[in-house]
Amino acid sequence: MGRRNVQEELHNQNVQPLNNDYVRSNPQARAQMKAKIAVRRRRRMAVFFILATVAIVVLVKANMVQHERLAAKEEAKVAATELLDEALNKQELLNLQIAKLEDDEYIAKLARKEFFLSDEGEIIFTIPNKSEKDNDEKDED
Numbered sequence: 001m002g003r004r005n006v007q008e009e010l011h012n013q014n015v016q017p018l019n020n021d022y023v024r025s026n027p028q029a030r031a032q033m034k035a036k037i038a039v040r041r042r043r044r045m046a047v048f049f050i051l052a053t054v055a056i057v058v059l060v061k062a063n064m065v066q067h068e069r070l071a072a073k074e075e076a077k078v079a080a081t082e083l084l085d086e087a088l089n090k091q092e093l094l095n096l097q098i099a100k101l102e103d104d105e106y107i108a109k110l111a112r113k114e115f116f117l118s119d120e121g122e123i124i125f126t127i128p129n130k131s132e133k134d135n136d137e138k139d140e141d
Contacts, residue, residue, distance in 0.1 A: 100106045
């Protein structure tokens, strides 16, 4: 490469361009100049096309990543909404139970049911559960 540059320098020093009407109107020189311009234009278009393609790919990739994030957040939102609905239903049931527990008659009824307590003159009969019946039948066999 160094030798070639030296030769081009010597050539440029030894050759003087002509600046007359014939040289200025030379059709071959004009054609060569147009060809150079066309090549430069094609190169610029190729670079522009490559840059545009890269930009489009980057934007599409960013869009896909945002879409995935949005989908994940939507799923999280749905799950959170379900949890909120469950919590609200549970809170409503607990509020109803609190309201019932403020009533003395309900507390008395609950105590009789759960702890087999009775009022005066009441007799409590217990009915065995299905599991207790099964256990009794197994014991008899």
